Amino acid sequence: MIYAGIDIGSITAKAAVIKDNRLFGTHVILTGYDPINAGIKVFDTLLKQIKISKTQISNIVSTGYGRASVNFADKALTEIICHGTGAYFMNPEIRGIIDVGGQDSKAIFLNKKGQVENFAMNDKCAAGTGRFLEVMAKALEVDLGLLGDFSLAGDKPSKISSICTVFAESEVISM
Structure with a gap:
């Protein structure tokens, strides 16, 4: 199975592909002022780099502040959920995640099953971002x-x- 994730952040747009339960490829670009095109560009560029077509992908999830702009995604999820799922996938021992994003910072706490137990977020100003x-x-x-x-x-x-x-x-x- 092949899965893809697209994170449209306030500063960068990221794409990742998982193939056979392993990270297969990633790509990052600046989001700029057009999150719709940033999502298309980061995803298309990654697919070309790893020589996979969109039709081979079973599921595409979007996240980030611009997640709704990725209209070709099968599902849009919050960054909190995606961070938890991704961290647990990479290492089931992880219990804490710190995300210093372009417009906010988050501390996320996971339980032993990798589920988000609690989180805190600074989104009031740019301090700490x-x-x-x-x-x-x-x-x-x-x-x-x-x-x-x-x-x-x-x-x-x-x-x-x-x-x-x-x-x-x-x-x-x-x-």
Whole structure:
């Protein structure tokens, strides 16, 4: 059996294909301003890369803030459910998941059966989200992918008094 998942996030669109209960392929692109076309593009590109046709796929699930825009999906599910199912599929011992997304952050807790037991979410502002990290990388004039390495290389953390992304950016620029 072959299954596919498409996650239309606020910043990136992701697609994954599972074949014979193994992760078979993935692809990521920027969502941009058109989640409908982002879903089509990320999915079509992945299918070409792994040389599978859409007709070979048994079930397609969409998730993310743009999940409703994937009109060719068989089902649309919340990110919370998809994170839980995916984490349990990859490793049944996983009990906690942290998702730092473009517009919100989530902490998800699973029981021994892989079912979501509880979750918490910050969706009030950009503080603690992927957007916050992008803004900080830009303010520091470093590649976003290097932020983790820089944080591990430091010997003392910088103090930023503001939790607001806009104010924190101003603070970092003036350091």
